[in-house]
Amino acid sequence: MANPSTAPLTTAKPRIVRVVPRNRNIEALLLIFAVGINAFEIAQIQLAALQQLTSEFMIYWAPVSFAALVLHLTLRRRASNADPLILPIAMLLNGLGISMIYRLDLATVANHGAQLFAGKQVIWTLLAMIIAGAVLVYVPNHLFLRRYVFIAMFVGIGLLLTPMLPFIGRNINGAQLWIGIGAFTFQPGELAKIALTIFFAGYLVNRRESLAAVGRKVLGVQLPRARELGPILTIWVASLAVLVFQHDLGTSLLYFGLFLVMIYVATGRAIYVGVGLGMFVTGALIAAKIMSYVSGRVDAWLNPFDQSNYDAVGGSYQLVQGIFGMAHGGVLGSGLGGGVPNLVPLAESDFIFASLGEEIGMVGLFAVLALYLLWVSRGLRIGYKHSDDFSRLLATGLSFVIALQVFIVIGGVTRVVPLTGLTTPLLAAGGSSLVSNWIIIALLLRISDSIRTKAKVAE
């Protein structure tokens, strides 16, 4: 039915002709590969750890694969021209995450531990994919988000601030990034990044003219007008507040970096990036001087193998163990189930990249990085192709926030930057991160769908 040669039969319904889902067929093919690879991963893990395949295989493979099918069918109906690569990439990454978490669970069981994560990860993945589906169904046109720009701002800032509230705010591993009720914890900052991206996109599209307007010239550099620095100052203060009160350099850097890139894309004025980075670095350096945890992290980053850092509480032990694991994996890795990634604290969440590195090796990590890069480039492609500025800005922002998060968290594990508490998108164990990343996926799919539809309408 996808064959254009059948078109004459349906000329009475030209709209249907336009939505020939060629993209969807590509997507279906790629999805088969993705869930197939996920099946191999789980099977290999079971064979390595249990020496047999068990029915548990179905728990970790079938529901998520089925959800992928549902999401694919939803796209066929609701966003048939959406980008065909994004969903398979997401499935591959998410499935790899579940496999690795399951593999770590098996090690925990073997060592008589009790804290298991894979089951929860499957449930959260399903929930996140359902939410993504709901976004696709109930947000038929993302442009309506533009109407809620300031609501998005309040929601975003509110989400950022909630962990600092009494009673529900939770401090986990030294960072005040969670809220919790009973045993249930959630990292609202993950969702805040979506709300804030929507806010930035809407706000900047409206204000880009005045933001780009030229102010006084100082030392040969044309500064923006003073009052236009207001928003930058606000975001700067908010970012530093996250750093100071929530003890997380990564989150702080993520939001500020996102904002700088979006303001740059909107206005084309590099001065914002220069001034912004200068302000952030200054603020962070002062914070590092004042607050011991920042300087400790930096020292652990620069000299992780130093015995005193290695032995210090909150020192470089975890980082070094993660690096040892990756080094031990070498080029080809030990094979899934063949290493001991469970030696690293938080192997299933903050250090899942290192866990993967130990077992799938440099080659596997290259593939993971390539998947992220492909995901981000598909998002940026929307920025290039779309005719609407809000859409372009939103897609660019959502893509860049993924890229920046991957850089900060993976860079932290591989010692490119100091280690922070962000999650590895789609791989790491954790519900908030899954939900927010699947919403981003849904939004990117939604925006990409409107590119071609528009182009066709214009013909």
Place this chain on the structure above:
Amino acid sequence: MNRQLNRVSATVGAMFFALFVAVTTVQFISADSLTNDPRNVRSVYDSYKTQRGAIFVGNQAVAYSAKSDDVYHYLRKYSSPMYSSVTGFFSFFQGATGLEATGNDYLTGKNSAQFFEQINALFSGNSVSGANLRLTIDPKAQAAAWNALGNLTGAVVAIEPKTGKILALVSKPTFDANWLAGHNGRISAAHYKHLLNAKSEPLINRAIGGDLYAPGSVFKIVVAAAAFESGKYTPLSRIPNPVRYQLPGTNTFVMNSTEGRCGVGSTVTIADALRLSCNVPFAQLGIALGQDAIRSQAEKFGFGQTLHVPLTVTPSTYPSGMDDAQTGLSAFGQFDDRVSPMQMALIAATIANGGVAMQPNLIQSVQSSNFATLSTTTPSQLGTPISAKTASRLTKMMIAAVESGVSYNGKVPGVSTAGKTGTAQNGPGQPYTLWFTGFAPTKNPKVAVAVVVANGGGQGQSGRGNTLAAPIARAVMQAVLNR
């Protein structure tokens, strides 16, 4: 907007490029050094998955893995504490030392010599069995060293001068590696704690410089070598021979151990000064040569460099920035000179080998688990610290020291023997460190040896190198020559 997007894309590209580089660095470029970090326990874990290779001395496996009924599958066993200084221990809980650590790649089958076995294993799913190490140790020499050292604290190293093969390597007191190899963590940890806290420090490998020792008079060999290499001296060069010598700029006097003149006459030859082991002429000779000439000669012999045999040998040190008085003291092995027995044995072996230093080495060959030879160590030269002429002059002087000098207890009966004793002071009231180094036979030498006895051999300041260290060396040389 496209210009901005280009730049954002470039930024993203740069960020990912950094990540690719970082991953490559960790997993490829510095992977080996990270894997070998002692804090990385993964190699140890891995090593339990396969049968670890054995370490052979002659036809006896001195360290081997036997089947066990627990989750670890194999239990490491050691035949005798006599070889603990060589093998070290292999413990699930305390890591590994000695050859168990430095030879780990071979013993676990991860060395490049087993490349094809590894490829085969990759496809077959079987794990590679660890390779066996065959050592250069001569069991008779090792036993002789072990027995001769008795209950003394010290070390013996014997080397075959032509090849650098290490024939004996003993450090005492030592430990029974079986104590740490057990799979019960509590017992193993208790044993380890006991060994760690023991006053006799059994975990220190004295032979390769877990501790370094003041060399005393054995260092005179180095100074004599520096003198001959300078071209300004011969063994017959004469040096003033007072009863005592005031060190320049101090009120300190150097005396010979006899507290008299060195032989007769107002001057003495370097040859006689070495034969009779006199401090006064050597202090003057050292000051005349200067600390730089002595240091340069010492470094040519290997001071200041880390040797891998493949056990890691702590570099011996000759101090720098000394004044003349300190140089004078350093010239007869006092002040801050610090030497390992391995270094001393290497010097003796170099002289025995006509001035050519051979790389000391413990591993004769590597064999796969079915005893096919994977690689054999070929002797390699470290350098030529002294000329053949200097070597032959030193040999003659060391023969004299044994045959008609103060090092006579090193003489192997019926064999021409070269040697030099040392009795180093360690400060007021401290027991002496006693040395002997030498080789035999002097024509076509078969064995060079260095013996150190620490803590004065239990005799405080009354023991001498010739009375305590030399007989041990003799026993070891005899064992090699009689085989």
